[in-house]
Every structure is written in C-alpha cells, then in structure tokens.
Amino acid sequence: MERPRHQGMAKNTYMRWRLPLVCLLWEVAMIVLFGVFVRFSPEADAHWEEEKREMNLTSDMENDFYFRYPSFQDVHVMIFVGFGFLMTFLKRYGFGAVGFNFLLAAFGIQWALLMQGWFHSFKSGKILIGVENLINADFCVGSVCIAFGAILGKTSPIQLLVMTLFQVTLFAVNEYILLNLLHVKDAGGSMTIHTFGAYFGLTVTRILYRPNLEQSKDKQGSVYHSDLFAMIGTLYLWMYWPSFNSAISDHGDAQHRAAINTYCSLAACVLTTMAFSSMLQKKGKLDMVHIQNATLAGGVAVGTSAEMMLTPYGSLIVGFICGIVSTVGYVYFTPFLESRLHIQDTCGIHNLHAMPGLIGGIVGAITAAAATEDVYGKEGFIKAFDFTGVYQTRTPSVQGGFQAAGIVVSLLMAFAGGALVGAILKLPVWGDAAAENCFEDDIYWEVPEDEESDAYHMHNPDKPASP
Amino acid sequence: MERPRHQGMAKNTYMRWRLPLVCLLWEVAMIVLFGVFVRFSPEADAHWEEEKREMNLTSDMENDFYFRYPSFQDVHVMIFVGFGFLMTFLKRYGFGAVGFNFLLAAFGIQWALLMQGWFHSFKSGKILIGVENLINADFCVGSVCIAFGAILGKTSPIQLLVMTLFQVTLFAVNEYILLNLLHVKDAGGSMTIHTFGAYFGLTVTRILYRPNLEQSKDKQGSVYHSDLFAMIGTLYLWMYWPSFNSAISDHGDAQHRAAINTYCSLAACVLTTMAFSSMLQKKGKLDMVHIQNATLAGGVAVGTSAEMMLTPYGSLIVGFICGIVSTVGYVYFTPFLESRLHIQDTCGIHNLHAMPGLIGGIVGAITAAAATEDVYGKEGFIKAFDFTGVYQTRTPSVQGGFQAAGIVVSLLMAFAGGALVGAILKLPVWGDAAAENCFEDDIYWEVPEDEESDAYHMHNPDKPASP
C-alpha cells in the first residue's frame, strides 16, 4: 500500500491524533451546549398532554410530527444517501465520498440545531426542538454537502469538519437575515441552501486551487459500477425532492402544492438534460455525468417558488430551462472555470446548484411579485406570504424586491464566508493530501488489499507491484 | 471503443439529432398542454382556505396529501429505483436500464397526468391535479416500465419514448373502460397495470423479433455485482408493494387492509420461490433470476383484491401459488416462448407480470363475487364496491362478471395496442442497434474507458486490444 512519493510533494496526511482530537472535543462541546440549551418542544414533551387540552386540540394527529415526519425522513435520505452516493462516481474515492459526507453531516446537524435554534426557536433561555428543527438542521447541512461537492477528493476530513463548523454558522446568519429581517420566502432553499452553499464551496475551492491537480487525472474518472452507485444517489435526490421543497411549508395546501410543482419541474428537467447531453457530444452519446446531475437542477430551481402558485406548467418551464442550463454548464462552463478562473469543481456544483439556485431565487422573486389576491384568495394570499403584523402592508411587488435582495445577500455571504474559510483551510496543519494523491481513498482509509492492488496495477501497468 | 462491425448488419444508431429533437419537441408540447389544461386541485390550491371552511373541515390534516403522500413516495421509489435497478442485472447494460427507465418514466408521468386527467379529473375545461393524480401517473408509467422489461437491451431510447407515448394513451383508454364503463375495482392494477402492461410488452417484443439475437448471447448474462445492484430494485419493489396496492384505496380501513393483504402475499411468495428455484435446478442451487423476480409475483397477484376482504390467509394462498407459477415460468415458459413463439422476453415479464396479473384479475373477480354484507358490513359493502347511483342494484356476482370482463378487455387492448406499436417501432428510422450490439451500453452511452476495455478483454481474450 505504501508507495514512494515525490520528495518535494510529501505531505503529512497522518490523522491518528488530529482527527480523533477534533471529533472528541467538538462532540463534548455539543453535549455541553445541548445540556445548557436544548429541550423538547411542547409537542415532543410529555407535558404536552396538558397543553393540548388548553389548546383545544382534538387529536394526537394534530401533532406536527404527523404533518412533517414522512417528509423529514425523505430529506434525511437525501442528505445521507442522496448526496453521499451521488459523489461515489469517482473510481477510487467511494469511501471518502460516502464516509466523509456521513461524518460532516452527523456533526453538522448537531451544530445546526444549536445555531438555528438560537436564531429561531429560543424561548426563555432554551432552544425547543421538534421535527421541524430536525428538517431545518438537515437543510442546513445540505448546503455543506453541496460545498463538499466542489472540493471532493482534495481535502482531509479535518478540513471538512472545520468547513462544516463555519459554514453552518454562516448559513444560520444568512438564513436569519433572509427569513427574519428581509421577510423573504424560501421554503425549498434556492437561496439559503443552494445559492449560498454552492458559491461558498466554489469560493473555497478557488482559494484552495491546486495547480498540479492533473497529477491525479487518472483517478478523476469513473468506472462502470461507480457510475451505477452514483445513480442511487441521483435517483433518491430526484424522487424525494418534492418532499424536500414541501417539508417546511405551511400545513395543508402549501405542502401539497410544493410537492406537485417540484414533481413537474423535475420531470421536465430529465428530458432537456437527455436532449442536450446527446446533442453536445460529437457521437451523440449520453453522458452519465449529466444524467447524474443535471436532471436534478429542476428541483433546485423551484426551491423558492414551489410553495407559491407557480402552477404545474410554470414548473415545467423552469425545469425545461434548468436541464439545458445545467447540461451546457457541464460541457462548457466547468472546463472554463477550471482553466481560466482556477476553480476546480469536482462534482460540478456550479452547474447543479449555483446557476439553478440563482434561477430559483429569480423565479421566486418574479412569482412573488406576480401574486394577486385573485389567484391566492384573500386568506390564502396573506397566509402564503405571511403578510401579517409589521408586514401587513407589504405588496407583492415589494415582496419581489426583497426576494431579489435575498439573492444578493446570499451571494455576498457566500463569497465573504468562502474566502474566510478557504483561507483558514489553506493553513498547512489540516493534513490534506498532495496533488498526486487526490481522489484516492488509500490516504485516509484502510482499503481492501487485493482489489486495491489489482485495480492499481491495471491502471498503472508500468509501475512495479507492491509485495 | 470503436470496433469493426459486420458490414451487412451495420445500423445507424447515431442519436445526436434524433433524440434531442424528440425530447425537446415533446417537452414543449407538454408545456403547452399543461398551460392550457392543468391546474391545482382545490386541496393543493391557495384558494383552499376558503373552500375548507365551506366544507366544514376541521383541520389541514384532512387534506388528501396526508392520507396519500407517504404512499406516493413509496410508489415513486418503486418506479424509478425499483424498476430501474431491477433491470441492471445485465453485465453491460446498467446505464441503459436505469437511465432509459428514468427517461421514459419522466416523460410518461407528464403525458399520463394529461391523458388520465382528461378522462378522470376534467372540470370546466381544466384538469385539476392533486397527490392522487401523481400516484395514478406513476401507476400508468409502471405499465410502461413493465413493457420495457421485455425489450430491454434491444431498443433505442427514441423507440422507448414512442412506445411510452402510445402505451400511456392506450393505458388511459383501457383504464377508463374498466373503471368508468365496466365499474370494475382494480386499485393495485392487476389488470390495468400488470396484465395490460405485460401483454402489451410481449406483443411488441414478438413483433420486433430478432432472429440473430444469439450474437449478443455473451452479454445477456449478469456479473456478480450487477446481480447485487438488481437486488436493490427487487427489495424496494418488494418492501413498498403494500404501499403500491393501497395507495389509491379509500381512506381508512381500505388502505389499511390493502397493505396487510399485500404484505402477507409477498411473504408467502418468497418461500415458494426459494423452494422451486432450488427444486428445478439439478444441483439444487438457488438462481438469482428467480429471487430477483418471482418473489414479487405475490404483490402483482393481489393488486385487484388487496383492498377487498381477501383476508390474510387468502393472501398467503395467492402468494404461495404465484411464487410457484412465476418460478416455473422462468425455468420452462421463457425458453419455450423464445424458441417456439419467437417472444424474446429479456426480463421475463411473462412470469412476473403477465401470469400473476391474470391470476390477480381472476382472484379479484372471485373475491368480488363472494362478497357479502355479512363480511363487509352494510355500509362497508356499499363503500367497498361503490354500489351507489346507477350501480346501486349491482350484486356481487354481477360485479364478479364485470371484473372478469375487465381482464378480457385489458388483454384485447394489450394485444391490439402492442401490435400497432410494435409495427411502428419496426420502422427503420428509430436508431435501434444491430443484434450483435444488443445489451451493450456502449452504443448509446459514454462508457468509462478503462473498465470497459478491461472487461471487454476479459470476456473476449481472443480479440485484439483497442489502442
């Protein structure tokens, strides 16, 4: 397993004390903070029985758990299996893809429960959590999984944990600005999750630019079965995206509508992705990279507007456009970003999350600006945009303006935060691999002996076999 | 990658302009038709707030979304992961299996929303869609996925899209005849989905008969890991089938009962499949083909009767029989169909869907004919069979007769429709591959270089390596 390395490039990737230290200390910190701050929301607390009577609730069925738990589980699958397996497409980085995604997400949801809790669920000194908080924590971590896609294969697990710590923090701040200060709607997170997460990740990978990355070029591709593993991730993301976009919408028609809009957008997106994947390749063959990724752009792009009266055909149009934009991005933009802007984007998150996220923010702004009492009904109109209290006098066009402002804020937060975090990750203490060892599980994982060496010799027939 | 081909057999499989053209034009057509016709059902519309008050509904929880959305998501997984991965068993057609299934299903659900909408949800010029429509669209596409199983590996993506267009149309007509004209019960689709879909697909593959298919015999088998990928499909179909058969049943006890009956039938089916798989093989070894497919026959065969008072032991009996019939089918009928009737059935849908579908129709007819007020209760009896309005006077035995008529109609529609569509697909313009290139992803997909050539040379050691 141990192979000679270029003297000059040798880097210390030894994790034995660093990784355990970070994991254990941070988890102890979580326990302390949870102990001080986190309690059950009334609906998850045994006291609920009495509160329920006061609230005149007729049934346990009214517990938010039954409105949201199935959607929560779908979102949970998207974060861990969806993102995890989507990134297993690399021939020799499957362990890192699914394993590091597991690690960062497991840490991230705890930290997100705290950060989001302080901003949104803080009552008399305690954070009260219920199923909606679990969904929001998963959402927040989703933005970290997106950023992970840009730096996949090039960072150590410690770097990923550090990035998660900062990104979750910044996510919560950005989300607070958007939802609470700007009073913006973004139930499916086109802006808060996708735009923010993607441009954050792209900025980080720009700062971590590796000029010699072509040294591991042979490992940046897929093999036949790794592409099939990745399709597991793709399909679970695609199938459950209607749950993602509807998970925290208002009970009833809003959840219902958000699921339908997302279903439509995703369906249209598949057809234009296939069309352009074939059209942009000389031999007219389909490219698995596009099918694995661009088919999902339609879900990203209705994240803001799915719970609004976007209508099924409006959703089809958005999906139609995003399949094209995303596929074109893989063919033309990704190589351009790498060669000209020095942005090495392993999974092409620019095409799957950044551009569709921006489109999603814009579509949301337009849909909000175009809202009328005629379409939403008098009550529905107020409910859909929460035009109550201090926002009672806000008009749809003003709301559209604030939605647009939300995009700008998310972008700024992403660039500034990504620059800061990128700079921190550049410190030479985190144990990242040399360029020639990127995209290689062997650095951080025990890899089964025979398979590994078999594969190694197949791909490097000129190198001598290890004993 | 480019290998010399037999001169005489050379076929033009170039997709570059044909596939994009079909995908884009058809998707534009979808957008136009959705724009003209499709709107949200009241329960998904923001206006709902006001209607709800009129209907005296006590809670958002009464929204059909909460009755059906978890089942919808399970059905969705069956269509995309279940059928998609079930067909990845072929050693070199995994991309086509999961990718083309993705394509045809994504198009099919849109077209199904329209076709089924015109027949069933058309009100004052608009199709009003809600979660039940999404389930029905997935169901309709399920019948196309079944037919795809018969022609897997032998058709171009354009042929699959053309087949989808026609089959969805015919499905909707057949469904209308059964459910509305004959007033037949078929919540899990033994007749409308399985019998129709399977005999349709078998007719198509009969017409597309390829006399030289043994030229790609070496690619018709599985490899070790492709069989494991296929088991992902199998297990998701098996586990979620109770959701499939109960997804559109009446709220309450009917959904509950349908899930239990299906659970029981499927459990019994696994044991008889294992028994006969071992028994029918000389060395007594189990065959993955049987485990992957015949274990599911029990779900197909209670599709009609699961929501009726079939009872758990009745379900066990149906599952018991179908495991046997299906496994015997794989061992004896499939070779017979190919050699004598020239029906080349790649996945053996005759054993998994056609025969069990017929059994399901018959079991449904018998169960309906045997219904009594004693068993169902006075109200339950009327509710279970919708014996209201013009059907107020229909007796169980008459219902049984109509159920049987439903089987015949489905068969006729399948044969006629399959013949028509088969003839269309035989036109030499759709870009299907030559017999020697069937079951080969390389024709329509970019396949990773090294793995592909490695595998190629392993399997064809006498051919020279590509440079």
Added chain:
Amino acid sequence: MERPRHQGMAKNTYMRWRLPLVCLLWEVAMIVLFGVFVRFSPEADAHWEEEKREMNLTSDMENDFYFRYPSFQDVHVMIFVGFGFLMTFLKRYGFGAVGFNFLLAAFGIQWALLMQGWFHSFKSGKILIGVENLINADFCVGSVCIAFGAILGKTSPIQLLVMTLFQVTLFAVNEYILLNLLHVKDAGGSMTIHTFGAYFGLTVTRILYRPNLEQSKDKQGSVYHSDLFAMIGTLYLWMYWPSFNSAISDHGDAQHRAAINTYCSLAACVLTTMAFSSMLQKKGKLDMVHIQNATLAGGVAVGTSAEMMLTPYGSLIVGFICGIVSTVGYVYFTPFLESRLHIQDTCGIHNLHAMPGLIGGIVGAITAAAATEDVYGKEGFIKAFDFTGVYQTRTPSVQGGFQAAGIVVSLLMAFAGGALVGAILKLPVWGDAAAENCFEDDIYWEVPEDEESDAYHMHNPDKPASP
C-alpha cells in the same frame, strides 16, 4: 465451478430436496394457522365503518394506519435492505447475505404474526392484526437478522430457517414476560430485540464453533465495491432508526420524542466512531468495518429510553459512549472472543448489538427510575409508564428495578435458547458447508460464470483455472 475438496471435510450441501421441502411444508402450515386464527383488526376491517360511528371517531385520519404506516415502511426497509445489505461486505457472500436474509425474514414475519398474536392480540379465538402487528413482526425478525450476523457465511439456508422458527418463538415468550408480566417499557427493543437477539446469536455461533475456519480466511474480507454495498445497508439503518425506536410508541408526543432522541444519539455516535477508528489504527486510517457498524450503536442504546424524557443531551451522551464502546469492541473484543472463547462472530454483533443493547437496557432502567411528575407532567407520567390498573401504585424506582430485571431475563432466555438451538443446528442433517467453503456463495447459489472465475483466479493465482 466444481473444485476438488479435501476428502475428509466433504459435506453434503445438496439442497435440492431438503430446502424445498422445508419451505413448502412450513408455508402450508402458515396458511392453515392463518386460516384458523388470523383476521383483520377492526381498523383494517370493512366493518370498521359502523364501529367508528359508535366510537365517535371524527375522521378516517384517526385510523392507526396513518399514525404508524410511514414508520412501518421505514422499519421494513431496515429489515430487508438495512440488514440485508449491511452483510454484503464479504467479497463472495453477497447473494447469501441479501438472499438468505430475505428468506428468513419473509418466513419469520409470518410466524411472528402468529406467535406475537397469540400473546398480545388474541380476542375470542382470533388474532386481529393491524399495522402495529406488522411492525412488531418486523421487530421480532430484526432479532433474527441480528443473530444471523454472527453465523453469516457458515450456515445453510435450512439452518437459518430452523433458527428463525425457534428464535421467533422464544422472542415472543421473552417479550411477553417483559412487557406483560414485568410491565417493562422497551419500545425500541434494546432488551427484547438487541440484547436477546445478539446473545442468542453469539451462543449459537459458540456452539457451532469451527476450529478450521481459517481455511476460508481469504474470503472473510471485503472488496472495494462490496464495502460500498454494505454502506447502503448502514445508511438505511442509520437514517431510519428514529422511525424504528418511535414506531410503536404512544401516539403524539411519545413518538415525536423517541424520534428526536434517536436522531441525536446516532449523530453523536458517528463522531466518536470516527475518532476511535482512526485512533486505534497505527497509521491513523479509518476502517470501513467500524463506520459500517459502530455508527449504529447509538440507535441500539436508546431503544428503551428514546420514548422517555431522556432529553437531547442525554441522547448525545449515550451515543458518545456507544460509538467508543462499539469501535473498541471491533478492535479488541472480537479477536479475543474468537481466540479465547471460541466465539466466531462474522459481523461483530457483539459490538453492534450485544454491548449497546445492554447499555440500552441499563440507560432505560435509570431513565425510568429517575422519572418524576415534575418532568413528565401528571398525566404524561402515568401515560408514559402505563401506571394504571394494577400498576397504579408502582413508583419510578420500582419501575427501574423491573427494567433491570428485564435485562436479566432477556440474557437468560438468550443463553438458554441459543444453547438449545445451537445444539439442534449441530445435527449433521442441515447441509452446512465445510470450513474451507464458508463465506462462499458458490455452495448454495448459481454464481455468474466469468466474473466468478475471474475473481477466483485473481485471488488464487497458483491454482489451475477451471475449464
């Protein structure tokens, strides 16, 4: 495929008549017993309509189906995909892992419906089943899947069926003693499922000790892609465990709370597993075996207490400890158990289920003993522990004592039952393989020719190729 075997070790693994006979006879027995005993519960029966009116239920939504069906489906996935794929990590036993798990679980759920039904749902001569019974049957089979993990690769399918028959029976007896006689709470089954299942399996594998097992040492490892298949199992178990621990809790806040506690415990467990996996390996690399298994220990260990007021930080602490205990177990205890105690534990269930199960029982006892009306509320306190009827006067500390007694009873049942069943399985009639053929699908399965022989020769370059 047929290779010469050591003369002295030759064993008859021919299944052709034995396996079908067992499967068919037992399934016929199930049908007869279901016919005599099993009927629908009122909520799944068509008669329900009338009963509902009597019970003054306002809506179909009150049907238990809607409270529990989504959780049921998650549990179902855990049993069939979770356990099935978790065990596919072996390089040449994937078919056996997923296929035999499928077989034993499909039989087990039927037998469990009967056994648990006689104890818990027996009314006027009939077992009345609904969705909660399906969940409990899956739970019961879960304990068999756990035991299967200890003997994976070393037993014939008939042995597995025999073990299932006995273990389900003993499970039901143990569960009856705990839940009904001791009035113990154990909604997530730390004691009934994990402690019982694991120590049962460990006792069985001790009795089936194979001194020459190192003859198949080369097959006891994984290959790169088999480790990825196993991660599918891991992630589904991890993601759906909150559903597992909350599936049969009381409606409302108890289900809600159980899900949150489990979510927290599992998240913490991932971090300590990663930390210790890296720390305990000289090179500091992560070991897939730990990630695949020890990350789940946190779910096991809150099985009893998740529905109690364990609180989120309490859950984090439990998860923190169990990730460490379990990982340390894989590194130090498993080799010790094998070399000193002759316990050959293929999947390391001692680390994933036995120790965390014990911890779970103890945590449950402490949490129950520490309960106060102050924390639970007056009503919530009585409801949480069912302190009604004859148990009206039971105090929390007495309840804690009974909980502890439940652990002891489960252990005794496991040791006694495991010894009995181990002795039965030792009879030389069940067709298990010789030591040299363990962990080898080829014995009981048709394995695809080329892949199998390719792999075989790669791993055994000194043996001559089969023709």
